[in-house]
Amino acid sequence: MLALRLARGAHPLVQLRRLLVAAASAGTGFLLLCALGYAMAHPDPSGGAALRLLWCLAPAAATVHFAVAVARTDPGTRPRPGLSAIGLGPGRLMAISAVTTALSTTLGSMLALLVFLHLRGDLPGVSFDGHATAFLASDHPLPLPAAVTLLLLVPLAASVASAVALRPRGAGPARPRRTGADGTSPRKPARTRAKAGPHADQPEHPLDPQQPAPPLPAPGGLPWGTAVLAAGLAVEAYASRSEAAPGLALPGRFAGGPAGVLGGWALTALGLILAAPAITHLCGQLLQAVRPGVVRLLAGRVLQGEARRIGRPLGVVCAVASGAYAMATVYSGARPSFGPLSTLGALLVAGCTLATLLTAAVEAKHARADTTAALLRLGAPTTVLRSAALLRTGALLAAFGPLTWAVAELAALPLAR
Amino acid sequence: MVAPPDNDVLWARALHVKHNGSPALCGVSLGIREGEILAVGGPRGSGKTTLLQCLSGQLLPQQGEVWFNSAPVHTMGPLTRERLRRDRFGWIDTAPVLVPELNAWENAALPLMLRGCGRRAAKTAALEWLERLDIGHCARKRPHALLQAERQRVAIARALVPAPKVLFADEPTAPLHRADRAHVLRTLTAAARSHGITVVLATHDADTAALADRTVSLLDGRRVNTVHLPPAAEAEGRAACSLSV
Structure with a gap:
């Protein structure tokens, strides 16, 4: 109930972020239901239906990513001295954030179910008798357990992920270490600090305002990221040479590449995501x-x-953008007719990743609110602060724009042949 | 509108401030002479911080006037007040809020750089002040690596580096231990006197106020001549509830 009340009393912008999560969850739920509908309409060849279900993974992952970012930015789940004093510490706040996330994502799932039922004509009112009945399977009864299972996937994954992301850590009493019996010091103290997670920007005692947090060490993913990126490009190029294996084609009349190419592209994306924080730091x-x-x-x-904080979502956005660019280059001549579902999925992925990046930027701004206030008290002109922010954005654009373009060109090169 | 007396660098008349309806200042007037160190005393919640914010142009009073060098602060726009704060005033917070990404000398040089001073000149001035405040050895450390007292001294250096006309210090020694407290205060007042900087110092303890030329006491948002609080006698109701229960 506390989660509900906290959720109700929040700022309109926070509510908007939660509504966006609900919308993303609704879109993903609708895609999952459509996969179910396709499977019901085509009971014999199960490969196609499984493929559709697999393709739903991308929007689902983007939705969960976005939901976790929103949960981390949520002011209702930030450690607050007053609440901690009455026993609502980080542990309970984690539970509250998980419940809030579950609330908004379940709302989205319900919406998806409603729309799906409405389109099938199960609900009283105008039913949609268009050409798209292939994935609605309106002549079959909807198996409710299957639908509920599919619809629960996103809420469950999102709340578990946000709980894991916000779990309290680092503040407990020092536990005896496994290897510490002979008095050896912990092996890599710097490394454990580096992995201290989402609130790592906050000090070990987040309620102590006096002690500024030590800066995190520079992210060192550049070598690994570059290696994985190069490996992905190589795999893609190699796989595209052997024109075989009509593998993971995107449904909805979208002729995709073979599985190897897609695997290579996934590696490329992973490399971009790994390298992005280090590039940002650079x-x-x-x-x-x-x-x-x-x-x-x-x-x-x-x-x-x-x-x-900024680099990881930025890497995801770059990966998605390079994928979109590669697709656009490959299919620019053929004028492919994107099915409505593919369009919905692509929109979901792009929107969720962009929204995640924006949410991370908001989170960074909130984390620096104290410093900004102190600078303003000093009489720092707001133009200085604004131009600093613009300069940051410009530098990131200047670094990541060409990088994304180059990766996209390289990724599209073997596909275009 | 009456022009302020000539020898007062900062002058406030009948300030009324309410924070969301709760009264913070009720008709406070005072004048601050050039080069003096004025202590604003009073217990917690008596409106010291609000008064300093009004005087430094961070907060506009709902009623009343603030004059700085015969210029009305209460009618200035936000941009003018911002420039006034940047060019004429210094501010020391209760807790040292430094920019965590910059090291000690960059933090101290920040106001000069904000004024458009060159990097080299700003660095020289900042290092000089850090040296004068006995923290020259940690000029290259980031705030997280400094002790609380060192951080507060960096904040004081940051306020002193641009040689402000008026320096506002809002309980600058509150988070420090007593030894550090005395040292920090002495360096602050010595620096202010040697450079002719007017200081407005909010404090709630009498020892700190003893370093000032003059003390103005506030109580519950009003200016009083002496703070007479009832003596903290025996805990209330203790005798009645002792053994007889």
């Missing part, structure tokens, strides 16, 4: 490099500090 370092003035100094150092 951007910050370059920005404040040689005799910086105040704008470059603020922009660069802040970018370095926020590299982990």
Whole structure:
């Protein structure tokens, strides 16, 4: 009930973010239901239906990613001194955020079910008798357990993921370590600190306002990211040479590449995601490099500090954008007729990743609110702060735009032949 | 509208401030002479911080006037007040809010750089002040690596570096231990006197106020001559509830 009340009393912008999560969940749920409908309409060849279900994984993953980002930004689940004093500490707040996430995603799933039933004509009212009945299977009764199972997938995954992302850590009493019997010190203290998760930007005692958090070490994913990226491109090129295996074709009359190409592309995306925080950090370092003035100094150092938070979603956006660019290049001549479901899925993935990036930016802004207030008290002109933010954005665009374009070109090269 | 006296650098008349309806200042007037160190005393919740915010142009009073060097602060727009804060005023918070991404000298040089001063000159001035406040050895450390007292000294250096006309210090020694407290205060007042900086110092303990030239006491948002609180006698109701229950 507390989660409900907290959810009800939130700021309109926070509600908007939750509504966006609900919408994403609704879209994913609808896609899953359509996969179910296709399976009901075509009971014999099960391969196609399984393939459709598999393709639903991408929007589902994007939705869960977005839901976790929103849960982390949620002001209702931030540690608050007053609430912690009455026993509503990080543990309970984790539960509350999981419930809030479950609430918004379940709302979306219900909406998806309603729309699906409405389109099938199960509900009283105008039914939709268009040409798209192939995936609605309106002449079959809907198996309710299957539908509910599919619809519960996203809420369950999202709430578990947000609970895991927000689990309290690091503040407990020092536990005896397994290897510590002989008094050896823990092996890599710096590394455990580096992995301290979403609230790692906050100090070990998040309620102590006096102690600023030590900065996280620079993200070091650049070598791994580059290696995986190169491997992905190589796999893609190799797989496209052997023109065989009509594998994971995207349904909805969208002729896709063979499984190897898709695997290679997935590796490429993984590499981009791994390398993005390090590249962001590098951007910050370059920005404040040689005799910086105040704008470059603020922009660069802040970018370095926020590299982990901003870099990961930025990498995802770049991966999605490069995928979209590659698809657009490959199919530009053929004028493919995207099915409505493929369009919905692509829109979901693109929208969720973009929204996740924006949410991460909002989170970074909130984390720096104290410092910004102190700067304003000093009389820092808002134009300085704004131009620092613009400079950061520009530097990121200048670094990641060409990178995305290059990766997309390279990825599209073997496909275009 | 009456022009303020000439020897007052900062002058406030009948300030009334309410925070969302709850009264914070009720008709406070005071004048601050050039080069003096003025302590604003009073217990917690008596409106010291609000008064300092009004005087430094961070907060507009709902009624009343604030004049700085014969310029009305209460009628200035936000941009003018921002420039006034940047060019004329210094501010020290209760807790040292430094920019965590910048190291100590960059933090101290920040106001000068915000004023458009060159990087080299700003660095020289910042290092000089850090040295004067006995923290020259940690000029290259980030705030997280500093002790609380060192951080507060960096904040003081940041306020002193641009040589402000008026320095506002809102309980600058509250989070420190007593030894650090005395040292920090002494360095602050010595620096202010040697450079002719006017200081408005909010404090709730009498020892700190003893370092000032003059003390203005506030109680419940009003200016009082002396703070007479009832003596903290025996705990109330203790005798009645002792053994007889």
